[in-house]
Amino acid sequence: MHIIVLMKEVPDMEKVRFDTEKGVIDRKSAGTEVNPFDLNALEAAVQLKESAGATVTALCMGPPQAEKSLKEALSRGADEALLLSDAAFGGSDTWATARTLAAAIGKIGAYDAIFAGEKTVDGDTGQVGAQVAQLLALPLVSYVESLCWEEGKRLAAVVSLWDGFYRKTVTGKGLFTFTKTANTPRLPGVRDKMKARKAVIPCWKLADLAGHLDASETGFSGSPTKVKRIVIPPAPQRQGQCYRDALPEALDHLETLLKSKHLLKEVEA
Amino acid sequence: MSPAQPSILIVAEPQGQQPHPVAYELLHKGRQLADARQASLDVLLCGTPGMETAALIHRGATRVYLMEDPCFALPEEQIFVAQMTAFLKELKPEVILTGATSFGRSLAPRLAAALNTGLTADCTDLHMDENGRLVQTRPAFSENILANIMTDTLPQMATVRYQEFPQAMPDPEHQGEVVRLPLPLPVPDTGVLIEKLRQLEVDITKASVVVSGGRGLKQQDDFAMLRELARTLGGEVGASRTVVEDGFISKDHQVGYSGHRVKPQVYIACGISGSPQHLAGMKEADVIVAINTDPSAPIFQVADVGIVGDLYEVVPQMIRRYGGIWPVL
Ligand SMILES: Cc1cc2nc3c(=O)[nH]c(=O)nc-3n(C[C@H](O)[C@H](O)[C@H](O)COP(=O)(O)OP(=O)(O)OC[C@H]3O[C@@H](n4cnc5c(N)ncnc54)[C@H](O)[C@@H]3O)c2cc1C
Ligand SMILES: Nc1ncnc2c1ncn2[C@@H]1O[C@H](COP(=O)(O)O)[C@@H](O)[C@H]1O
Numbered sequence: 001m002h003i004i005v006l007m008k009e010v011p012d013m014e015k016v017r018f019d020t021e022k023g024v025i026d027r028k029s030a031g032t033e034v035n036p037f038d039l040n041a042l043e044a045a046v047q048l049k050e051s052a053g054a055t056v057t058a059l060c061m062g063p064p065q066a067e068k069s070l071k072e073a074l075s076r077g078a079d080e081a082l083l084l085s086d087a088a089f090g091g092s093d094t095w096a097t098a099r100t101l102a103a104a105i106g107k108i109g110a111y112d113a114i115f116a117g118e119k120t121v122d123g124d125t126g127q128v129g130a131q132v133a134q135l136l137a138l139p140l141v142s143y144v145e146s147l148c149w150e151e152g153k154r155l156a157a158v159v160s161l162w163d164g165f166y167r168k169t170v171t172g173k174g175l176f177t178f179t180k181t182a183n184t185p186r187l188p189g190v191r192d193k194m195k196a197r198k199a200v201i202p203c204w205k206l207a208d209l210a211g212h213l214d215a216s217e218t219g220f221s222g223s224p225t226k227v228k229r230i231v232i233p234p235a236p237q238r239q240g241q242c243y244r245d246a247l248p249e250a251l252d253h254l255e256t257l258l259k260s261k262h263l264l265k266e267v268e269a
Numbered sequence: 270m271s272p273a274q275p276s277i278l279i280v281a282e283p284q285g286q287q288p289h290p291v292a293y294e295l296l297h298k299g300r301q302l303a304d305a306r307q308a309s310l311d312v313l314l315c316g317t318p319g320m321e322t323a324a325l326i327h328r329g330a331t332r333v334y335l336m337e338d339p340c341f342a343l344p345e346e347q348i349f350v351a352q353m354t355a356f357l358k359e360l361k362p363e364v365i366l367t368g369a370t371s372f373g374r375s376l377a378p379r380l381a382a383a384l385n386t387g388l389t390a391d392c393t394d395l396h397m398d399e400n401g402r403l404v405q406t407r408p409a410f411s412e413n414i415l416a417n418i419m420t421d422t423l424p425q426m427a428t429v430r431y432q433e434f435p436q437a438m439p440d441p442e443h444q445g446e447v448v449r450l451p452l453p454l455p456v457p458d459t460g461v462l463i464e465k466l467r468q469l470e471v472d473i474t475k476a477s478v479v480v481s482g483g484r485g486l487k488q489q490d491d492f493a494m495l496r497e498l499a500r501t502l503g504g505e506v507g508a509s510r511t512v513v514e515d516g517f518i519s520k521d522h523q524v525g526y527s528g529h530r531v532k533p534q535v536y537i538a539c540g541i542s543g544s545p546q547h548l549a550g551m552k553e554a555d556v557i558v559a560i561n562t563d564p565s566a567p568i569f570q571v572a573d574v575g576i577v578g579d580l581y582e583v584v585p586q587m588i589r590r591y592g593g594i595w596p597v598l
C-alpha cells in the first residue's frame with residue numbers, strides 16, 4: 001500500500017505577530033512548523049505502515065525552506081518526501097494548490113490512499129483535500145476521528161458529519177482528512193532526526209509537471225480567487241468587569257444579565 | 270427559469286426532513302445580495318422524500334429546487350455533488366452560498382472543483398460591489414486577520430459560517446415556487462460503504478447557555494456540577510479540548526478551533542485559561558463569564574464578568590443563587 005500525505009508548512013501561530021496598524025502579517029516574527037492537523041494525517045499513515053505494511057510519501061508544495069517540514073515528516077516515519085517548489089506556484093489559492101498537488105500525484109502515479117489534514121491553521125479553509133479528491137475523482141472521507149484497517153484490506157474511518165458519527169468504508173482508493181482527535185502524533189527520536197537531516201529531498205518545478213499541469217492552472221494567475229484587501233482586527237477585548245473577593249457582587253451582576261436575557265425564572269422571595 | 274434574471278443560489282443541507290437552519294441565515298444575507306443584484310433568490314435542496322420547504326419560501330426564497338431521493342439519506346458528498354453539478358451547469362447561478370458546516374465544508378469544495386470555479390471558505394460577511402461582483406470577507410490565520418476576496422470565475426462560491434447572520438424573518442404571505450427536479454443522473458457507485466454509528470449526544474451549537482469546563486476541573490465527576498448549573502439556566506455543557514482528551518467528556522461537547530463554534534447568549538468558562546484555539550470557538554458569545562483562580566488568565570481579556578476565584582466555590586453558589594440544587598459542603 002502506498003499512502004501520500006499532503007503536508008503544508010505554516011507559521012507558528014502561537015508566536016506570529018500581526019501589525020494591526022499597518023495591516024500586515026509579520027512572518028519573520030515566528031518560525032514555521034508543520035501544520036498541526038497534517039501531523040495527525042502523517043501519524044495515521046505511519047500507524048498503517050506499522051500495522052498493515054505501507055510506504056508513506058510526504059508531499060508538500062511551498063517555498064524551498066519547506067524542505068524543513070518534509071525532513072520532519074521523514075523523522076516522524078515517512079519513507080519518502082517530495083517538495084513542489086517553483087516561483088510559478090506562488091500565490092496559489094486553494095483551487096490552484098489542489099490542481100498542483102493533483103498534478104504531482106498524477107505524475108507519482110501509483111498510490112492507494114491520500115491523507116490530508118482537516119484544515120491548515122494559516123489558510124484555514126479545509127478545502128484543498130476535498131478539491132484534490134474531486135480533481136482525482138476519489139471518494140472523500142472527511143473529518144476522520146479514527147481509522148482502521150479492516151479484513152479484506154479496506155480502510156474504514158469513523159467520521160463526524162451531520163448530526164452524528166458515521167462509519168465510512170472505502171473499497172478502493174480514497175482521500176481522507178484527519179481531525180486532531182484521530183491520534184496523538186509521535187515525537188521523532190534523536191537518531192531519526194539525525195538521519196532525516198541528511199536526507200536529500202527531491203524537488204519538482206513546474207517543468208517537471210509538464211503534461212500534468214499547465215502554467216495557467218497554478219500560482220497567482222491560475223487562481224480564481226484573489227485577496228483584495230487584508231484587515232487585521234484588534235484582538236478581542238471586552239469592557240468587562242473583574243471581581244476579586246467580591247463574589248456576591250459578581251453574582252448580582254450576572255443575575256442582571258441573565259434576567260435581561262430572560263434566562264432566569266423570577267424566583268419569588 | 271428566466272435566463273434574463275441572475276440567480277443567487279443557496280445550497281441547503283438536509284437535517285432529517287428539514288433544511289439545516291443555516292439555510293435560513295443564508296436567506297437573510299442572500300436577500301440583500303439578490304436585491305442589490307436584482308436577482309432571484311433560489312434554494313437547491315437535496316434530501317429524502319418528504320422534505321419541508323414551506324419555511325424556505327416564507328423566509329424569502331423565490332424558488333426552491335427540490336431533488337428528493339433515498340440516495341440523499343447519508344452524508345456522502347460525492348452523490349450530492351454529482352447530482353447537483355449536472356443541474357447547476359444548466360441553471361448557471363451567479364453566486365452559490367453553502368453553510369460552512371462540516372458537511373458543507375466537504376461538499377462545497379468538491380462542487381467548486383466540479384464547476385471549475387473558485388471558492389472562499391467560512392465567510393463572515395458578503396456584499397455586492399458597484400459592479401455587481403461579490404466581495405467575500407473571511408477570517409484567516411486562525412482568526413487573526415480578515416481578508417476581502419473576490420472570484421474571477423462564475424459562479425462565485427462561498428461557504429458561510431453557521432450563526433454568523435440572523436435568520437431571515439418568516440412571512441407567511443411570501444410567495445414562492447417549489448420546482449421538483451428528477452435526478453439528472455443515475456446514482457453513482459462511489460465505492461464507499463456508509464453507516465450511521467450514533468447520534469450526537471448534544472448539539473451545543475444550538476444552546477442559548479453553554480457552561481464549559483477545562484483543566485481547572487479535578488476529575489470527571491465534577492462535570493456533574495457544571496451540568497447542574499447548565500440545567501438551571503436551561504443550557505448545555507461544553508468543554509475545552511484538554512478535558513476531552515483526558516476522557517472527562519465526549520468530543521460532542523468540545524468548544525474551539527477543532528471542536529464546535531458556539532454563539533450562545535451566555536457562555537460560562539470554568540477553569541479554562543482562554544487559549545487562542547478555545548477563544549476561536551466562543552468569543553462571539555453575547556455575554557462571557559469566566560471563573561479562574563489565575564487573575565492573569567487570558568480568558569479574562571474577553572470576559573464581560575470575570576470572577577477571580579475557585580470554581581469549586583463559585584459554581585455551587587451560582588447554582589443555588591439561580592435556582593438549582595447543590596449540596597452545601
Ligand atoms: C491545532 C490545535 C487545535 C486546538 N483546538 C482546540 C479546541 O478546539 N478547543 C480547545 O479548548 N482547545 C484546543 N486546543 C488546545 C489549546 O491550545 C489549549 O491547550 C486548551 O484550550 C487548554 O485547555 P484549558 O484551558 O482547559 O487548560 P489550561 O490551559 O491548562 O487552563 C486551565 C485553567 O484552569 C485554571 N484553574 C485551575 N484550577 C482552578 C480552579 N479550582 N478554579 C478555577 N480555575 C482553575 C487555571 O488557572 C488555568 O487558567 C488546540 C490546540 C491546537 C494546537
Ligand atoms: N501547499 C500545500 N502542500 C501540501 N499540502 C497542502 C498544501 N495546502 C494544503 N494542503 C493539504 O490540504 C489540507 C487542507 O488545507 P487548507 O484547505 O489550506 O485548509 C492541509 O491540512 C494539507 O493536508
